[in-house]
Amino acid sequence: MSFQILTRDVPPRSAWSLEQAGIHPLLSRLFAARGILSPEELDDGLAKLLPPQTLKGTQEAAQLLAHAIEHQRKVCIVADYDCDGATACAVGLRGLRMLGAQHVSYIVPDRVVDGYGLTASIAKRVKESGADLLVTVDNGIASIEGVATAQSLGMQVLITDHHLPAAQVPPAEVIVNPNQVGCTFESKALAGVGVMFYVLLALRAALREQGIFSAETQPKLDSLLPLVALGTVADVVKLDNNNRRLVAQGLKRIRAGLMPCGMQSLFKAAGREPKVATTFDFGFALGPRINAAGRLSDMTLGIECLTTDDAARADELARQLDAINRERRDIEGDMRQQAMEIAESLFDESDEPPPAICVFDPDFHEGVVGIVASRIKDKFHRPCFVFAASNAPGKEHELKGSGRSIAGFHLRDALDLMAKKHPDLLLRFGGHAMAAGCTIEEENLEQFESSFMEVAAQLLSPATLQRKLETDGPLDGQYRRAEFVEVMHREVWGQGFAPPLFSEEVEVVSQRLVGEKHLALKLKHQGQAVDGIWFGRIEPLPARVKLAYRLDVDEWQGQKRVRFLVEAAEI
Numbered sequence: 001m002s003f004q005i006l007t008r009d010v011p012p013r014s015a016w017s018l019e020q021a022g023i024h025p026l027l028s029r030l031f032a033a034r035g036i037l038s039p040e041e042l043d044d045g046l047a048k049l050l051p052p053q054t055l056k057g058t059q060e061a062a063q064l065l066a067h068a069i070e071h072q073r074k075v076c077i078v079a080d081y082d083c084d085g086a087t088a089c090a091v092g093l094r095g096l097r098m099l100g101a102q103h104v105s106y107i108v109p110d111r112v113v114d115g116y117g118l119t120a121s122i123a124k125r126v127k128e129s130g131a132d133l134l135v136t137v138d139n140g141i142a143s144i145e146g147v148a149t150a151q152s153l154g155m156q157v158l159i160t161d162h163h164l165p166a167a168q169v170p171p172a173e174v175i176v177n178p179n180q181v182g183c184t185f186e187s188k189a190l191a192g193v194g195v196m197f198y199v200l201l202a203l204r205a206a207l208r209e210q211g212i213f214s215a216e217t218q219p220k221l222d223s224l225l226p227l228v229a230l231g232t233v234a235d236v237v238k239l240d241n242n243n244r245r246l247v248a249q250g251l252k253r254i255r256a257g258l259m260p261c262g263m264q265s266l267f268k269a270a271g272r273e274p275k276v277a278t279t280f281d282f283g284f285a286l287g288p289r290i291n292a293a294g295r296l297s298d299m300t301l302g303i304e305c306l307t308t309d310d311a312a313r314a315d316e317l318a319r320q321l322d323a324i325n326r327e328r329r330d331i332e333g334d335m336r337q338q339a340m341e342i343a344e345s346l347f348d349e350s351d352e353p354p355p356a357i358c359v360f361d362p363d364f365h366e367g368v369v370g371i372v373a374s375r376i377k378d379k380f381h382r383p384c385f386v387f388a389a390s391n392a393p394g395k396e397h398e399l400k401g402s403g404r405s406i407a408g409f410h411l412r413d414a415l416d417l418m419a420k421k422h423p424d425l426l427l428r429f430g431g432h433a434m435a436a437g438c439t440i441e442e443e444n445l446e447q448f449e450s451s452f453m454e455v456a457a458q459l460l461s462p463a464t465l466q467r468k469l470e471t472d473g474p475l476d477g478q479y480r481r482a483e484f485v486e487v488m489h490r491e492v493w494g495q496g497f498a499p500p501l502f503s504e505e506v507e508v509v510s511q512r513l514v515g516e517k518h519l520a521l522k523l524k525h526q527g528q529a530v531d532g533i534w535f536g537r538i539e540p541l542p543a544r545v546k547l548a549y550r551l552d553v554d555e556w557q558g559q560k561r562v563r564f565l566v567e568a569a570e571i
C-alpha cells in the first residue's frame with residue numbers, strides 16, 4: 001500500500017518562543033509542530049499537575065477510603081488483566097498501605113474464564129475474601145450487574161476507570177472516571193493507573209485535613225510515579241500535557257534508580273538499562289512482558305512482580321514474565337501469518353482492501369487477538385476485528401473479538417451503532433476510539449462482519465482510507481550526531497505526541513537483505529554516508545527515493561554511529 005508522506009506544519013512563532021527560552025532549535029521545531037505553544041507547557045514539575053479536586057468523584061472516593069482505613073475495613077481491588085490494570089492495582093495496593101490501610105488485597109479476573117471487568121461471579125469471590133469495600137481499577141464503568149451483585153452482598157463499591165461510559169452507568173457508591181458525564185477534568189486521556197493515582201492524592205489530602213498527616217509526615221506518593229508512567233505509556237493513551245508530566249516524573253525517578261524492585265528486574269530481563277530509560281522501554285520492553293501474563297497465563301504474576309519488595313522474588317517473577325512473553329511472540333507470529341493470509345483472501349491483490357476487515361479461525365488464541373488485529377490494521381490501514389473462540393467453561397459457543405482502528409473511525413461508537421441496529425448481535429462490548437472489544441455468538445459472526453463493514457463504509461471517507469504519514473520533514477545534517485539523538489530520545493514521546501520522524505529524498509548507494517527479512521541500506525544523506533535499516537521489508541528500493549525514517553544510535557566497538565530506521569517510502 002502506498003504512503004503519502006506529509007510534513008507537519010511548524011508554527012514559526014511557537015518555535016521561536018521555545019528557542020528563545022533556551023530549548024534546542026530542533027527540539028523547539030519538533031515541539032511546536034506537536035502543538036506546544038509556550039515553554040510553560042514543557043514544565044514537568046509536579047506542581048503543574050492538574051489538581052485532584054477537579055477530577056469528579058475524587059473527594060467522595062477519598063472520604064469512602066478514609067472511613068475504611070479509620071475503621072480497619074477490608075478493601076479488595078479488582079484489576080484488569082493488562083499492563084494499565086496491573087500497574088493501577090500495584091499503585092492502589094502500595095498507595096493505600098502507605099496511607100494506613102491495614103487490610104488490602106486484590107483479585108484479577110482470568111481473561112479466559114471470567115472475561116473482562118467486574119462480573120457477578122467476581123463480586124461473589126470478592127465477598128468470599130471478606131471484603132467490605134470493593135475498588136475497581138481500569139474497569140467497572142460497564143459492570144452494572146457486577147456492582148449490583150456486590151452491593152446486594154453488603155459491599156460498597158468504588159469504581160476507578162477511564163473507559164467511555166455507556167448511557168447507563170453502574171449504581172456504585174462512587175465513580176471516578178474523567179470521561180463520565182459532568183466531569184470537567186481537562187485530561188480525558190488519563191489512563192486507569194493515572195485515575196487511581198489521583199484518587200490516592202485526594203485521599204492523602206483528606207487525611208491531612210483530618211490531622212492524620214501533616215505536610216512533613218505525609219507519605220511521598222511520588223514513589224509510585226514509575227508505575228504510573230509505565231501503565232500510561234503501555235496503555236497507549238494520548239500523551240497530553242498532564243500525562244506527559246506524569247510520564248516525565250516517572251522516568252526521572254527510574255533513571256535515578258528509584259523504582260520498585262520488580263521494575264528493576266523487568267529492565268534486567270529485557271536487557272535494557274534503567275539509567276537511560278525512555279518511553280520506548282515502557283512500550284516495547286516492560287509493557288509487553290507484563291501484558292504477556294494477562295494474555296497467556298495469570299496477571300497475578302505481573303502484579304506480584306510490581307508489588308514485591310523482595311529483589312530475589314522480583315528477579316524470579318521477571319524471568320517468568322520474560323519466558324511467557326517469548327511464548328506469546330511465538331503464538332503471535334503463527335497467528336499473524338494465518339490472519340494475514342485470511343485477510344488477503346478477502347480481496348484481489350489488484351483491488352483496494354474493503355472498508356473494514358474481520359478475521360476468525362477456530363485455532364486462534366483469545367489472548368493475542370488484539371495484537372494481531374493491530375498488525376492487520378497497520379498493514380492494510382483499515383479498522384480490523386480479530387475473533388477467537390472462547391475457552392471459558394460453558395461459553396464454547398461464544399467468540400471474543402478485539403478490534404483496532406485508524407484515525408477518523410471511532411471503534412467503540414461504531415460498535416454502539418451496530419448494537420442499536422442489531423440489538424441481539426453483541427453480547428458485550430466496550431473500549432475506546434482506537435481499540436475496543438466485544439463478545440458475540442459464533443453463529444452471528446457473518447452478521448457481525450456485514451454490519452461492521454456497513455458501518456465502516458458509512459463512516460469512512462476516501463480521504464480517511466488514504467494512508468498518510470506525518471513527518472517532521474528533512475533533518476538538518478548538523479543534527480545527525482549521536483549525542484543529539486540521545487538528547488531527543490530522553491524526551492517523552494508516544495501516542496498523540498509522536499516520536500520524531502524525518503523525511504526527505506536520499507540516494508540509495510547499496511542494499512542487501514539481512515536475516516532474510518530486513519533491508520540493510522547504505523545511503524547518502526545530504527552528501528554524507530549513513531547506514532539505514534528497514535525492518536520487515538524485502539523489496540528493493542530505487543536509486544533515489546523519499547524515505548521516512550527515525551534516528552537511532554548504533555554502538556560498535558565503543559564507537560557510536562547514527563543510523564536511519566526506515567519506516568516508509570514514497571514510491
